[in-house]
Amino acid sequence: MNKALRLLSERFPDYESASTELLRLTSILELTKGTEVFVSDLHGSHETFENLIRIGFGTIEQIVDSTVSVDTSAQEKRELLSMIYYPQDTFELYEHRVDRKESLTRVVSNMLKVMNTLLGTYSMGRFNEVMTSKFDAVIWDLVNRNATNQGYVLSVIDNLFALHLENNIISDMAILIRKLSIQKLHVIGDIYDRGSGADLIVDQLIDHQECDVQWGNHDVVWMGAAYGSEACIANVLRVSLRYGNIGTLIRYGIHLIPLATFALKYYGDDPAIGFEPKTDDDEAMSDAEKDLNKIMHKAVAIIQFKLEGQLIARRPKFNMDSRLLLDKIDFDQNTIKINGEIHKLSSSFFPTIDPEDPYSLTHDEDELIFRLKKCFLESYRLQAHANFLFEKGGMYKVSNNNLFFHGCVPVDQDGDFIPVDLGRGQYQGKSLFDFLNQTIKNAWPIKVGENAEYSKDLLWYLWTGPLSPVFGKDKMATFERYFTSDQLLHTEKKNTYFSLRENEAFCIKLLGEFGLNSTDAIIINGHIPVSVRRGENPKKGNGKLMVIDGGFSKAYQAQTGIAGFTLIHDAWGRQLFTHLSHKEEIVAQSGYLNKFKKEDLSRHKKLHKVKDCPEGEVITERIDDLKDLLRSYQPASICLTSPKVSHIQQQVLN
Template sequence: MDQMKYLKELAVRYPNIAAASTEIINLQAILNLPKGTEHYVSDLHGEYEKFSHIVRNGSGAVRSKIEDQFGNTLTTKEKKNLATVIYYPEQKMDLMEEQMTRNELIEWYHITMIRLVHIARLTASKYTRSKVRKAMPKEFAYIMEELMTEHRTLDKKNYVEQILETIITTGRVRQFIAAMAHLIQKLCIDHLHVIGDIYDRGPGPHRIMDCIMDYHTVDIQWGNHDVLWMGAAGGHRACIANVVRICARYNNLDVLENGYGINLIPLARFALEVYGDDPCELFHVSGDVRKEDFREEEMNRKMHKAITIIQFKLEGQLIKRRPDFKMEDRLLLDKVDYEKGTINIKGKEYKLKDTNFPTIDPKDPYKLTKEEEYVVEHLNTAFKYCAYLNEHVRFLFSKGGLYKVYNDMLLYHGCVPLNKDGSFREVEIQGVPYSGKALYDVLEHLARQGYYETKDMEARCYGQDIMWFIWSNENSPVYGKDKMATYERYFLDDASVKVEKKDYYYQLLENEEVVNRILEEFGLNPETGKIVNGHMPVAVKKGESPIKCNGKLFIIDGGFSKAYQKTTGIAGYTLVSNSYGLKLVAHEPFESRDEAIRKETDIYSDTIVIRKVTRRKCVEDTDIGKGIKEKIADLEQLLWAYQKGLLTEQI
């Protein structure tokens, strides 16, 4: 009876044998199409221009299509010109209009349109016409479809030429070329996976979020920096302080002020009042500072110190409030001898490099002053009610999570917390032990609760504290170190106390038994499953490889952020999975978008073919294919019900 009830509901959409049969035929055909190309990126850290370029060129997918289509029939210069048009159509057309006469420009438009049609036809060849049509902008869909499906036979030559001519004469050529370029970008990459850490360090995380939100199909695995911003957007005070401090540290306060419109004047005023005579030398910013920005950099240092002290106080309050987090060893302000200018850590005394702490009461070091409380409340309101930031954060919640299983790939940002013997480490959350997949699940649930809960304020508060836990706790699957030594890095010279010991996970990456156990924990077959994660920069220049455990695991943090490129020696990895197999792409530094447009330069990338399949993968081999097969089975049941007279056709 339950099955008949479901079939009756299905019959509303497919009311007769013809409709059900047609859909079965259509779905069976789709199963035999090549699988779409998936693009994996990680640890973007605010590097918008580079991210935008790699998304536009599909980590070399566009260049590959141009080579496949035109081979030796176009010169290298012509191929570069065409590639740049596809990457940056509007800007490239502006440049061509500056450089060409009217007649030259018309000829260039005509040739470029023809070439774009050829590339679009090639990239569309592995998709259904319906899917391609949906990817087209409505205003040009009919024209595009006509050009892409009509081969230039003698009978249709004049027809096609007239379409192209009319596009030019009606003044719609710029819009058409841009639309074709964006269509090719969409068709080259079927799905984008972002393996965490969109935020912090670079100047454009808000622009990356805009780009991702406009992408045709995407999923996101949260990184610890993302979760920090998510907590800040929900109004969590310790998360907010960390966000502001990191922006100050990397000279990116513009992201807050101009990117998200968060007013930092109260913090600046407070910093000047309290640290006006303090050079705040320990709180310099990363990167080069221009001479003309000296005053601004000086102000930044004072704000940097002010928010750092506030952060340590707020984190101390949180650690005391949540003894179940077991982070008492991070309570450091009460270990300072403010008269001697020293701190006692685990029985050893260290001299502080800075001893000017006018807002810290040695008797109650974690208490905010009245002025600090005002600054924190102002920032709390600014973050919590920033509509633009919360639009981005809600997208992270709707399209993201701590992990994802997709097409035999397990995606997560950091690590699965392990014991020394490779077993899953048990972590107690609210008195209940969790490990492996269950730990991911409970932390993600509580993070969502911390942002969305509006009635139970105690539950909301705990969920927000969990976001800070995910950001910095040694048992967090997206942090994976024994401590976050922020205090030590600022105030101590001894390198030994600054060491952040990595989780055992990173020592066991080459242990196939451990990696297989992780895959099984998340429901994957160890024979076919693979793990993709980022978070830990791969020191390529020291000979480290991103490919671990005989190709079962990939760490694709290769230094997208300029801050890490001295360590990695390259400028980021991306992973590409298509119907032919897997490719790892190592990227060189990206100069700028203007350079790419004017000089027609691209990111130089070194591609490593990891696995080439003997049989080209089809849709039936994917998760989408599994869903299609289930739908076919349901439709076959519906067809059977019609044929047996259990359901009446509607003609």
């Protein structure tokens, strides 16, 4: 027995266990391909994400349209969708209807049809994992008998009404349909910042049956903060205050009173011009709140620049000396020298900067960072969320001919992969992604020593570094935006990747770098919002690359002109959903109104099963290995004289 079979035999030590696994995998090949959903750049928009989960990211409406009877009216379909999405609100529509029982019975019947369709993508084991209701047995019984014994089903429904349990069973069925509608959820980065509900989104991702996250720069900076990187902590606090958004910090138990006390002591008389919070109209702050927010914002920004300067000095291989700006300030003239040119500063108030040693923290700053770091490290909720991101996250992923990552692959003007040396060897293209992925994942749980310190600094580099694949710009011009008025200094030059991805040949080359040579393969990115309102198309490279950052966060919707993209890959192919309104709601009398438009990106001629997909090829390889293992078991552990056993063996091995 070779090494691979020996390893396999440790998991399946006898003929019975191995053959059972083989039969399980063989049955999975015949299932309909499950629905995969791709979203990106949620940016803390929890209410929007909650609604997306409820509507199955747009897929449930399609299933209802293809499942319910052609005689079902448009009004009845809307009410059915309302019941699936928001059952508690929709029950009110039925409360005083004279045909309440008959109407709700039809709702249950249609829900059973929808559920039966969805079950075609699930094995029994997976289905049992999804079911969590106390009515699971009843629901399972109804689904199985709905097509064959209507009398039995109606009898059970009558009893549910007699026991006043109809609302309970319908609510649980609605939850189950929503769960079944999405088999795999892929989040392509930037869960955090801008909106105030990032932690609430992570709660839902953790609860999802199968979810992965490809890290964005706004995710890695929070991961770094959870890991104890002081530079990342300062950035997380600054960005939260920049958008007047401290809800996530509060729920994580990050106490801001020490920062407020420090800011009042040193910046209390500073007008802090340029540090006003950027808030939505419906997130109004009082003048007193704005004033306190401004000085806290400026105080932590100065601390950030100091900590980043210290990090850049200890990591010369990061090649970020150009971001050392505090030592370029002429405090007497209130100017700064950048790229050989002198620029006037918009503020001359720097009470905590020592011109002789500008990157050193004052005693009070050092004490403040110590206390804040303690909060981040001791936040059970934040650490649990960081654990999810480290374990379920990654730099990239390949699934069923989809290559997806958040930002870019660093390339030069000719489209060649840039060799990147961050102090641990030189990497480029896929090898750079693999190096970053392995280094970050190996750092968790939190460790001590030089490798841990390097990982903390690497997470900060990914947030802001010029060759970071999740950032993709030559600099993060934070200091220039706060303290200079020259717009040229504010410019952040994107990596050439973002222009070259319009070229089909470049996209095909990139797919090949990651081992995807199928004509069906595509790349999926987020990171850069697609300005649909200005005519930009999310399809790049003749359809070989899709950018699905469509502005789920309200802050970006003025730029995008829409309310987000969802890319769906199901048994029929790929579809792009353009969400036209993020604020769907139950409307009395007319039922649920959901606004999106759908575009087919690819369409199969026939419904694809798992065996027709790349994941099916992986399963087939496992089946072949199991067959080899079974052959090795056959002579020693099976009595060949038994006709029954020999027949079973022959079927399995064939």
